[in-house]
Amino acid sequence: MSGPSRAKRAAVAAVVVATAGAAAFWLLTAPRPLAPSAIPAHTPDLANGELLFHAGSCISCHRPAKGTPGADPALPSGGAPFKTPVGTFYPQNLTPDDATGLGRWRPVDFVNAMTRGLSPSGRHYFPAFPYPSYRNVRTTDLLDLFGYLRSLPKVVSPERPPDVPFARVARRGVGLWDLLALRGPRFSPDPARDASWNRGAYLVAGIGHCGECHTPRNLLMVPERSRWLAGGPHPSGEGEVPSLRGLVARKRYKDAADLTLALQNGETFGYDRLSSGGMGEIQENLSLLPDADVRAIADYLVSLPQAPVDGAGAAPRPSR
Numbered sequence: 001m002s003g004p005s006r007a008k009r010a011a012v013a014a015v016v017v018a019t020a021g022a023a024a025f026w027l028l029t030a031p032r033p034l035a036p037s038a039i040p041a042h043t044p045d046l047a048n049g050e051l052l053f054h055a056g057s058c059i060s061c062h063r064p065a066k067g068t069p070g071a072d073p074a075l076p077s078g079g080a081p082f083k084t085p086v087g088t089f090y091p092q093n094l095t096p097d098d099a100t101g102l103g104r105w106r107p108v109d110f111v112n113a114m115t116r117g118l119s120p121s122g123r124h125y126f127p128a129f130p131y132p133s134y135r136n137v138r139t140t141d142l143l144d145l146f147g148y149l150r151s152l153p154k155v156v157s158p159e160r161p162p163d164v165p166f167a168r169v170a171r172r173g174v175g176l177w178d179l180l181a182l183r184g185p186r187f188s189p190d191p192a193r194d195a196s197w198n199r200g201a202y203l204v205a206g207i208g209h210c211g212e213c214h215t216p217r218n219l220l221m222v223p224e225r226s227r228w229l230a231g232g233p234h235p236s237g238e239g240e241v242p243s244l245r246g247l248v249a250r251k252r253y254k255d256a257a258d259l260t261l262a263l264q265n266g267e268t269f270g271y272d273r274l275s276s277g278g279m280g281e282i283q284e285n286l287s288l289l290p291d292a293d294v295r296a297i298a299d300y301l302v303s304l305p306q307a308p309v310d311g312a313g314a315a316p317r318p319s320r
C-alpha cells in the first residue's frame with residue numbers, strides 16, 4: 001500500500017474518532033435537570049431556612065465585596081472574590097432582586113442548582129460552589145432555605161463573571177466531573193444510631209459541607225469516600241486540613257461536650273486549630289446554630305474512629 005493513501009486513511013480515522021469523541025463529550029456533559037413536577041408542594045418554614053443558611057455558611061462566600069458602598073455585609077448580595085486554584089469566582093447575589101438575584105427563580109431552579117450544580121439555563125456550575133455536598137440535603141429543607149432567601153431584602157448587585165480561563169468550555173467539562181462526583185447515593189440516616197447522631201451526620205454530610213475540605217481528594221479532585229473526613233491538602237491549594245477522625249482518642253477534645261464548646265466558641269475559649277483556612281468563618285456560622293445541633297455534630301464526629309473503615313462512605317451511611 002502506498003504512503004499517501006495510508007496517511008489519508010489515518011486522517012479519516014482521526015476525524016471519525018474526534019467526531020465520535022466530541023459527540024460523546026456533548027452527550028455525556030448534557031445538563032439533566034429535575035422537572036418542576038419533581039418538586040413537592042411545600043410551605044416554607046423560614047426559621048428552619050435561616051438555620052440552614054447559617055449551617056451552610058452561605059454568607060461566607062456570597063457576601064458583598066469589602067467597601068461596596070451601602071452594602072450590608074449580613075446580606076448575601078454577592079460579589080466578594082473567592083479564590084480557587086482554577087481562578088477567582090465572585091459568588092452571585094442570593095437576594096430576591098428580579099434582575100440580578102434569585103427573584104425570578106422557581107423552586108425547581110434552586111433545587112437544580114443545589115443538588116445538580118445546574119443553572120436555570122442549564123449551565124454547569126463549577127464545584128467551587130459545594131453542590132456535591134448540598135445534594136445530600138432533603139428537598140423540603142432546600143425549599144425552606146429558598147423561602148428564607150426570598151424573604152430577605154432585595155439588593156441590586158449584578159453578577160460578575162469568574163476570572164477562569166476558557167470558562168465556557170470548562171463549564172461544559174464540569175459535566176463529566178459531575179458524572180464521577182455526583183454518582184453515589186445521597187445521604188440516608190442509619191436506623192441503628194440515635195436521633196442526635198443522625199442529625200449530626202446529616203448536617204456534616206449535607207448543608208455543613210464539612211467533607212469539602214476535610215475529606216482528601218483523588219487525582220481527579222473527587223473526594224475519596226473511603227477516607228471520609230480523614231484530612232489532607234487544603235482544596236485551595238495552600239496548607240493542610242486536619243482529620244476529624246479519632247478526635248477524642250488523639251486527645252484533641254475530652255468528649256462531645258468539649259467539642260461542642262470548641263465549635264461554639266472557637267479559639268477565644270483557648271481551643272486551637274479552628275481559625276485558619278476558612279475554618280474561622282465556618283465556626284462563626286456554626287455558633288449561630290441551636291445548641292442541640294452543634295451537639296449533634298459533635299456527637300457524630302466523636303463517634304468516628306481514627307482509621308476509616310475501608311469502603312465506608314459519606315453517603316448513604318457516614319457511620320464508620
Ligand code: HEC
Pocket residue numbers: 052053056057058059060061062082089090091092093094101110113119124125126127128129130145162207
Ligand atoms: C465555598 C464557597 C461557597 C459556599 C459556602 C456557598 N456557595 Fe453558592 N456559589 C459559590 C460559587 C463559587 C458559585 C458560582 C459557581 C459558578 O459560577 O460556576 C455559587 C453559586 C451559587 C448559586 C447560583 C447563583 C446564580 O445566580 O446562578 C446559588 C443559588 C448558590 N450558590 C446558593 C448557595 C447557598 C444557598 C449556599 C449556602 C447553603 C451557598 N451557595 C454556599 C460558592 C459558594
Ligand code: HEC
Pocket residue numbers: 204208209210211212213214234240241242243244252272273274275276277278279282286297
Ligand atoms: C473551607 C474549608 C473547611 C470547611 C468547609 C470545614 N473545615 Fe473544619 N477545618 C478547616 C481547616 C483548614 C482547619 C484547621 C484550622 C486551623 O488550624 O486553624 C479545620 C479545623 C477543624 C476542627 C479542629 C480539628 C482539631 O484537630 O482540633 C474541627 C473540629 C473542624 N474543623 C470541624 C469542621 C466541621 C464540623 C465542619 C462542617 C460544619 C468543617 N470543619 C468544615 C477547614 C474547613
